[in-house]
Amino acid sequence: GAVVSQHPSWVICKSGTSVKIECRSLDFQATTMFWYRQFPKQSLMLMATSNEGSKATYEQGVEKDKFLINHASLTLSTLTVTSAHPEDSSFYICSGEGLAFYEQYFGPGTRLTVT
Amino acid sequence: SQQGEEDPQALSIQEGENATMNCSYKTSINNLQWYRQNSGRGLVHLILIRSNEREKHSGRLRVTLDTSKKSSSLLITASRAADTASYFCATALQGAQKLVFGQGTRLTINP
Numbered sequence: 513g514a515v516v517s518q519h520p521s522w523v524i525c526k527s528g529t530s531v532k533i534e535c536r537s538l539d540f541q542a543t544t545m546f547w548y549r550q551f552p553k554q555s556l557m558l559m560a561t562s563n564e565g566s567k568a569t570y571e572q573g574v575e576k577d578k579f580l581i582n583h584a585s586l587t588l589s590t591l592t593v594t595s596a597h598p599e600d601s602s603f604y605i606c607s608g609e610g611l612a613f614y615e616q617y618f619g620p621g622t623r624l625t626v627t
Numbered sequence: 628s629q630q631g632e633e634d635p636q637a638l639s640i641q642e643g644e645n646a647t648m649n650c651s652y653k654t655s656i657n658n659l660q661w662y663r664q665n666s667g668r669g670l671v672h673l674i675l676i677r678s679n680e681r682e683k684h685s686g687r688l689r690v691t692l693d694t695s696k697k698s699s700s701l702l703i704t705a706s707r708a709a710d711t712a713s714y715f716c717a718t719a720l721q722g723a724q725k726l727v728f729g730q731g732t733r734l735t736i737n738p
Contacts, residue, residue, distance in 0.1 A: 544724060555715060556670075556728045605669060614658055614719040616726060620669035 514540045516608050518619035525596055525626055533591045533622045535606030541586035542608030546616060547579075550603040562589050596626040633716060633729040641737050646703040648732040650716030651696075657719045659692055659699050660726065664713045673701075673714075678721075706736045 515538040525531050535545055543564050548556040560581050562568040568581040578600075580592040589608075593600055603623050607616040632651045640646055650659070658677045662670040676683045676692045676699065683690045689702040703710055713733050717726040 546725065553733075555730050558725055558727070561725055603667070607670075609724065614724075614726075615675075616672075618662075618670040618672075621667075623667070 514538075514608070514610050514617040516542075516606065516617045516619040518604075518606060518622050520622060521620065522623040523625070525624070527597055527626055528595055530592055530594045531596055531624060533593075533604055533606075533624075535589045535591070535608070535619055537587045537608040537617070540608065540610060540617075542589075542610070542617075543586060544609040545583055545589040546607045546609070547581060547589075547591050548605045548607070550605060550621075552603075556605060559591075593624065596624070598626045600624065601626045633714075633732050635732060636730065637733045637735070639735040639737060640706060642706060642708055644706055646706050646710070646734055646736075648701045648714055648716075648734070649698060650700070650729050651698045652716075652718045652727075652729075653697065654718075655721045656694075657721050659690075660717045660719065661688075661690060661699075661701050662715045662717060662728075664715065664731075666712075670715070703734075706734075708736050708738050710734060711736045 517536045519534045545562045547559045550556045559574045560568045560570045562581045562583040564583045570576045583589040603621050605621045607618040660675045661673040664670050674685050674690050676690050687704045692699045713731045715731045716729040
């Protein structure tokens with residue numbers, strides 16, 4: 513099956529700093545990638561949809577200036593959490609859309625802790 | 628906002644028993660998918676059922692879909708301790724790329 517990796521798998525940063533999370537599709541090209549956030553014991557909430565070579569589409573309530581998404585190639589999307597605060601601490605999961613529409617392959621997630 | 632509502636929120640059963648989880652949704656869908664998530668890990672895709680399908684099987688998994696009631700169920704037969712995880716339904720809305728996840732069911736299999 514299609515494999516998506518994320519890096520780092522966990523990161524601790526200080527309040528006010530920025531953190532970049534990478535999402536790579538290893539054995540397929542993902543024109544579209546999705547970024548989700550998951551708080552403890554809760555479900556996944558879609559943050560944004562990222563299409564290669566164009567601006568990301570953010571869900572309502574997600575600050576695009578705070579969560580910068582770049583999808584510069586068909587195998588790499590990055591999420592940068594700018595000026596991170598403790599309330600940004602969460603589990604961030606990306607997925608890449610496969611050849612079949614509606615088929616998403618999920619990465620293992622990145623746990624962000626902001627102190 | 629969440630499209631799917633799942634029940635129960637938590638389920639604890641003995642190993643060997645069957646586990647049933649339900650998912651309801653609000654709008655028309657293209658397909659409905661079930662995922663498993665072990666604690667602190669990524670999602671594992673279990674099964675996809677299209678809107679024109681009523682039932683699908685995969686190993687010990689059986690999924691049903693009732694579009695008239697906008698609901699789906701996931702049955703895990705002969706449960707094992709390794710099935711302990713959270714299970715999420717996700718709906719692919721008609722005309723939209725994105726998936727919308729339900730709240731999830733936390734399943735615990737007691738040995």
